Amino acid sequence: MREVAVVAFAQTRHTGYDEGLTEPELISPILQEVRRATGLTRFGFTCSGSCDYLAGAPFSFVSALDAVGAWPPISESHVEMDAAWALYEAWVRLQHGDVDSALVYGYGKSSQGDLREIMTLQLDPYYLAPLGLDQVSYAALQASALGAPESELTGIVRRSRADGRANPYALDLPDPADEPAGQEHAVHPLRPIDVAPPTDGAAAIVLAAGDLARDLAERPAWITGIAHRAEPHYLGVRDLARSPSAAGAARAAGVGKGPVDIAELHAQFSHEEVILRQALGLSSGTVVNPSGGPLAANPVMATGLIRVGEAARRVMDGTARRAVAHATSGPCLQQNLVTVLEA
Amino acid sequence: MANRCAVIGVGQTKYQTKRRDVSIAGLVREAALRALEDAELTFTDIDAIVIGKAPDLFEGVMMPEVYLADALGGAGKPVTRVHTAGSVGGSTALVGASLVQGGVHDRVLVVAFEKQSESNATWALSTHLPFTASLVVGAGGYFAPHIREYMRRSGAPGHIGTLVAVKDRLNALKNPYAHLRIPGIDRAMVESTPMLWEPIRYLETCPSSDGACAMVLAAEHKVTGTPAWIHGGAMRSEPIFRAGRDTVNPQGGKDCAADVYRQAGISDPRREIDVAEVYVPFSWYEPMWLENLGFAGEGEGWKLTEAGATALSGDIPWNASGGVLSSNPIGASGLIRFAEAALQVRGRAGEHQVEGARRALGHAYGGGAQFFAMWIVGSDRP
Numbered sequence: 001m002r003e004v005a006v007v008a009f010a011q012t013r014h015t016g017y018d019e020g021l022t023e024p025e026l027i028s029p030i031l032q033e034v035r036r037a038t039g040l041t042r043f044g045f046t047c048s049g050s051c052d053y054l055a056g057a058p059f060s061f062v063s064a065l066d067a068v069g070a071w072p073p074i075s076e077s078h079v080e081m082d083a084a085w086a087l088y089e090a091w092v093r094l095q096h097g098d099v100d101s102a103l104v105y106g107y108g109k110s111s112q113g114d115l116r117e118i119m120t121l122q123l124d125p126y127y128l129a130p131l132g133l134d135q136v137s138y139a140a141l142q143a144s145a146l147g148a149p150e151s152e153l154t155g156i157v158r159r160s161r162a163d164g165r166a167n168p169y170a171l172d173l174p175d176p177a178d179e180p181a182g183q184e185h186a187v188h189p190l191r192p193i194d195v196a197p198p199t200d201g202a203a204a205i206v207l208a209a210g211d212l213a214r215d216l217a218e219r220p221a222w223i224t225g226i227a228h229r230a231e232p233h234y235l236g237v238r239d240l241a242r243s244p245s246a247a248g249a250a251r252a253a254g255v256g257k258g259p260v261d262i263a264e265l266h267a268q269f270s271h272e273e274v275i276l277r278q279a280l281g282l283s284s285g286t287v288v289n290p291s292g293g294p295l296a297a298n299p300v301m302a303t304g305l306i307r308v309g310e311a312a313r314r315v316m317d318g319t320a321r322r323a324v325a326h327a328t329s330g331p332c333l334q335q336n337l338v339t340v341l342e343a
Numbered sequence: 344m345a346n347r348c349a350v351i352g353v354g355q356t357k358y359q360t361k362r363r364d365v366s367i368a369g370l371v372r373e374a375a376l377r378a379l380e381d382a383e384l385t386f387t388d389i390d391a392i393v394i395g396k397a398p399d400l401f402e403g404v405m406m407p408e409v410y411l412a413d414a415l416g417g418a419g420k421p422v423t424r425v426h427t428a429g430s431v432g433g434s435t436a437l438v439g440a441s442l443v444q445g446g447v448h449d450r451v452l453v454v455a456f457e458k459q460s461e462s463n464a465t466w467a468l469s470t471h472l473p474f475t476a477s478l479v480v481g482a483g484g485y486f487a488p489h490i491r492e493y494m495r496r497s498g499a500p501g502h503i504g505t506l507v508a509v510k511d512r513l514n515a516l517k518n519p520y521a522h523l524r525i526p527g528i529d530r531a532m533v534e535s536t537p538m539l540w541e542p543i544r545y546l547e548t549c550p551s552s553d554g555a556c557a558m559v560l561a562a563e564h565k566v567t568g569t570p571a572w573i574h575g576g577a578m579r580s581e582p583i584f585r586a587g588r589d590t591v592n593p594q595g596g597k598d599c600a601a602d603v604y605r606q607a608g609i610s611d612p613r614r615e616i617d618v619a620e621v622y623v624p625f626s627w628y629e630p631m632w633l634e635n636l637g638f639a640g641e642g643e644g645w646k647l648t649e650a651g652a653t654a655l656s657g658d659i660p661w662n663a664s665g666g667v668l669s670s671n672p673i674g675a676s677g678l679i680r681f682a683e684a685a686l687q688v689r690g691r692a693g694e695h696q697v698e699g700a701r702r703a704l705g706h707a708y709g710g711g712a713q714f715f716a717m718w719i720v721g722s723d724r725p
Binding site for chain 1 (some may be wrong): 345366367368397398399400402404405406407408409410411412413417418419420421422423424425427428432437438441442444445446447468470521524550577578579580581582583584585588593594595598599602710711713714715722
């Protein structure tokens with residue numbers, strides 16, 4: 001495959017509340033930031049990820065194009081998925097060989113609705129959605145199937161929140177011990193602290209191929225593997241304690257071909273980290289979610305792209321030599337995308 | 344240089360107002376199975392699946408690709424969901440083709456659908472984002488002023504839209520999948536229908552349809568049967584609120600057409616393209632797009648329509664299938680254009696086949712006439 005690297009990454013200072021910004025206002029500063037970082041004003045391809053149901057209106061991506069300033073008209077596409085899939089589409093487009101750069105962005109304002117209820121509308125509309133199974137409830141089914149000790153989950157939350165407090169872009173969430181109300185079960189066995197916080201935010205990444213990547217970044221984060229897989233939608237036909245699609249994507253991306261210094265995992269519930277560590281075959285030597293991960297900031301539709309950005313950032317600044325980023329979509333980790341980034 | 348890619352299977356459902364007999368999953372599976380049957384393949388032969396549809400509010404199912412993965416044999420495979428407004432069907436084909444052209448996969452299934460009977464499209468199009476004004480006009484109310492401006496600029500006589508409405512519905516009578524098949528359709532019938540959005544009458548607008556379309560795309564070494572080779576593909580987008588953008592003859596459409604013509608080595612589209620399937624949801628968009636796509640000079644498009652050049656018997660048939668005016672499952676409408684273009688160059692268009700078609704244009708547009716997706720397919724390997 002053609003050599004393609006992440007050469008720039010920017011994200012908003014995510015908030016746990018609505019700042020009153022429109023989506024174009026949210027993304028405009030970070031698009032300027034990656035343009036400044038690369039010196040590029042035009043890109044060979046542009047792709048974004050967002051979800052109409054967060055805003056409760058069709059075409060949420062249309063007004064975002066105003067922030068991109070798509071004039072003269074640009075070669076552009078959009079996925080109604082986490083923007084990590086937009087990055088995948090851009091990576092594929094760069095494989096054609098006729099364009100060398102791509103802009104990828106994603107954004108979401110979960111403050112505008114009740115994410116827990118909205119996510120119910122993602123289920124099979126005939127047999128599952130009418131049951132009213134909400135996001136925390138189906139995640140709790142998965143947590144029950146896994147049966148991880150509560151102390152292990154608390155440890156994951158404690159570490160994520162501490163790392164999040166050290167990350168200027170993530171939310172400032174207290175140590176679990178300082179949040180007694182967060183300890184009572186929301187839906188057994190999950191507690192409020194096990195659930196990623198509602199977050200508004202956005203992120204952007206610039207991809208470049210070959211020599212352009214070397215020109216634009218001192219130490220590009222080369223994508224040496226990237227793949228995604230889905231598994232069946234129906235929770236009843238899956239072994240929820242495992243994630244064969246994440247394992248399949250990790251195999252296809254070549255995660256196991258070398259040591260992994262850091263891994264940024266799109267775990268929106270603490271127990272998902274346990275499942276994903278196992279699926280990706282990560283050893284105890286791998287630092288997981290040094291940014292704090294989704295448990296410290298979860299701007300839905302950008303969260304997966306931020307995992308790629310955070311992993312790439314650590315390769316670009318020399319903290320890591322080889323990093324893995326994971327993104328997910330669908331109930332109970334139904335779809336998983338794995339990216340391997342190397343110096 | 345991108346790898347070669349060809350269409351080796353096409354499947355469509357019958358388009359109609361309500362498909363009460365199938366679920367959404369049943370609808371997309373019907374189209375997918377027909378495409379696989381056409382390609383003489385099964386789901387196990389497919390490497391990846393790309394699903395396209397217009398806004399999720401049309402069915403009230405958020406990100407339905409996760410629910411549809413099972414019905415399309417998606418378990419264990421990459422499943423991607425594309426959404427680029429009305430152009431999404433075309434974009435879905437291009438994103439699927441990109442996976443082959445980029446050398447990532449050998450066989451890709453692309454599927455687009457809309458089951459509009461599950462909701463109300465005009466309602467879904469009229470809700471607005473927080474902090475922005477709602478036009479509450481639906482698509483017809485949005486595009487009618489652009490049509491009036493086209494009429495003012497070009498001096499086109501008022502009956503041109505009627506001619507397109509009749510021509511496309513006559514073509515639809517030859518297409519067994521078409522939704523609107525109106526025996527005895529003529530100008531008097533179109534002109535007798537109510538005015539919806541001046542100058543668009545009821546029979547000059549597209550229907551609301553349930554339906555799905557699917558294609559199997561293959562890399563050169565996996566091509567079987569009668570392929571439609573992709574000679575060029577492109578997408579273009581421009582900002583909806585940019586002051587000074589020409590919404591009647593958008594730059595994005597011109598640039599997108601120029602890009603696919605360059606890839607396909609076409610300098611005179613009217614002569615070098617044998618048949619075109621172009622997204623015409625309101626009758627007047629035929630003359631408008633004839634100009635935007637370079638088939639006629641500015642202000643001259645309506646003359647081609649009036650002269651019958653775009654009829655099935657004309658020198659450049661447009662929408663031989665009956666087009667969007669005859670069948671409109673919105674999210675699928677673009678993919679149907681791309682698929683009908685492929686059927687024509689494969690010689691598989693049945694009664695609406697354009698004799699000797701060797702090169703065809705598939706076109707889709709969306710949003711405020713700001714998103715464009717196009718491809719050129721041909722019977723010859725490029």
